[in-house]
Amino acid sequence: MIRLATAADLPGVAVLERALFGAEAWDEAALRAELDGPGRRFVVAHLDGTDEVVGYAVSMSLGDVVDLQRVAVRTDAQRGGVATALLDDLLEHPGEADRMLLEVSAANRGAIAFYARAGFSRIDVRARYYRDGSAAIVMRRALLTHGDG
Ligand SMILES: CC(C)(COP(=O)(O)OP(=O)(O)OC[C@H]1O[C@@H](n2cnc3c(N)ncnc32)[C@H](O)[C@@H]1OP(=O)(O)O)[C@@H](O)C(=O)NCCC(=O)NCCS
Numbered sequence: 001m002i003r004l005a006t007a008a009d010l011p012g013v014a015v016l017e018r019a020l021f022g023a024e025a026w027d028e029a030a031l032r033a034e035l036d037g038p039g040r041r042f043v044v045a046h047l048d049g050t051d052e053v054v055g056y057a058v059s060m061s062l063g064d065v066v067d068l069q070r071v072a073v074r075t076d077a078q079r080g081g082v083a084t085a086l087l088d089d090l091l092e093h094p095g096e097a098d099r100m101l102l103e104v105s106a107a108n109r110g111a112i113a114f115y116a117r118a119g120f121s122r123i124d125v126r127a128r129y130y131r132d133g134s135a136a137i138v139m140r141r142a143l144l145t146h147g148d149g
Pocket of ligand 1: 020069070071072073074077078079080081082083084085104108109110111113114115117
């Protein structure tokens with residue numbers, strides 16, 4: 001159900017980006033930069049028996065921090081555990097990082113609830129972070145350090 005993304009997935013992911021993120025959406029060039037960028041892990045979720053992508057997630061590891069760049073699930077596939085499976089994959093591949101950080105719109109109550117349930121705590125706020133002027137909540141989750149299993 002979860003696999004590494006390929007370039008062939010990017011047009012479909014771009015459609016989901018526009019539907020889910022509007023003005024903040026990544027276009028195909030931005031998605032390509034994520035696919036090829038250093039430290040990135042870009043995974044997609046597809047329903048069993050099909051190759052239709054219903055969700056995707058991207059992380060970026062740099063030293064002892066891994067940033068969660070994106071996690072998103074097609075509206076009609078939400079609340080089925082897809083984002084949890086995507087996030088679990090990224091958490092299992094943190095590189096050298098000992099913590100994961102993310103930014104989420106203060107207006108995005110569903111995503112904030114998802115991250116809280118996944119063990120993230122609010123640590124800060126960035127005012128006027130998004131194009132529409134809304135603030136970002138910064139959240140953090142500790143990871144098992146190497147040697148802890
Ligand atoms: C946030 C998002 C990724 C969650 O994806 P999902 O596949 O529906 O999440 P899951 O099914 O794994 O949810 C796991 C748990 O998180 C919590 N949760 C998820 N979405 C929630 C919501 N909208 N409201 C409240 N709690 C929510 C619930 O506790 C849920 O468990 P439950 O369904 O048994 O109650 C999805 O709503 C989404 O793509 N939103 C639009 C894009 C976005 O905002 N991405 C995050 C910012 S990058």
